[in-house]
Amino acid sequence: MSGSPSRPKSRYALTPGDMTLRNIIWALALTLGVVAVVAMLFFGVGREVDREVPPEQRVDVASSAQRAQDLAPFPVAVPQAGDGWTERSARYTDGEDPRWEVRYTSPDRQAVTLLQMIQAGPAVVAEALPGLRQTGTEQVAGRTCEVMAGDAQTTGYLCHGDGYDVLVTGRGQQSTLRALTEAALTSTDG
Numbered sequence: 001m002s003g004s005p006s007r008p009k010s011r012y013a014l015t016p017g018d019m020t021l022r023n024i025i026w027a028l029a030l031t032l033g034v035v036a037v038v039a040m041l042f043f044g045v046g047r048e049v050d051r052e053v054p055p056e057q058r059v060d061v062a063s064s065a066q067r068a069q070d071l072a073p074f075p076v077a078v079p080q081a082g083d084g085w086t087e088r089s090a091r092y093t094d095g096e097d098p099r100w101e102v103r104y105t106s107p108d109r110q111a112v113t114l115l116q117m118i119q120a121g122p123a124v125v126a127e128a129l130p131g132l133r134q135t136g137t138e139q140v141a142g143r144t145c146e147v148m149a150g151d152a153q154t155t156g157y158l159c160h161g162d163g164y165d166v167l168v169t170g171r172g173q174q175s176t177l178r179a180l181t182e183a184a185l186t187s188t189d190g
Contacts, residue, residue: 059089061087061102062078064091065100068092068100071092071094072092072100073098073118074100074117074118074188075164075188076092076100076188077100077166077184077185077187079102079114079180079184080183080187081104082107082179083107084106084107085107086104088104088105088111089101089102090103097117097118098118099115100115100117101114101115102114104170106172107176108172108176110171110172111171112170112177113128113170114168114184115128115166115167115169116164116165116166116188117164117165117167118164118165119164119165120167124167125158128150128156129148129149129150129154129156129169130151131152132148132149133149134146134147134148135147138157140157140185141159141181141182141186143161145157145159146158147174150169154169155170155174155177157177157178157181159181159185161185164188166188168180168181
């Protein structure tokens with residue numbers, strides 16, 4: 001019996017294995033934190049609609065519409081949106097279901113989409129306005145348009161023209177969406 005008597009180990013004492021696991025967890029948490037900070041610095045924080053588009057990167061909807069008109073089977077809408085509106089993108093998709101789509105930022109800083117096609121069926125409308133319900137009708141630019149509401153304060157106007165439909169959807173004030181809808185319909189009257 002040599003040496004000192006062995007003391008019982010405390011159940012709170014860390015073993016070398018426990019220390020290794022703790023170090024791995026700390027290293028993983030620190031790495032994820034650094035990646036999150038770098039991602040926020042690189043990609044930014046906030047919605048895209050909050051960012052100002054530099055003038056050299058702004059979309060020329062009129063030029064895009066002229067090119068689309070050569071292919072489209074309907075008069076392409078080129079609304080004069082007015083002050084405070086910013087065009088984000090304009091795209092024409094040809095094929096079986098031709099579509100003209102223009103995305104805007106409204107004066108109240110909300111995303112608004114104008115979609116024009118031969119016929120806006122229920123699937124297209126439901127995709128643009130999730131949780132769709134019709135809330136009534138209104139006369140817009142001499143046409144009877146369906147006023148719709150969807151999830152998350154999204155509203156829209158669906159108007160039927162001569163051989164085409166115009167769907168304007170977005171968040172924000174209904175009067176703002178109505179003004180863009182009226183400008184779109186007026187621009188197709190030629």
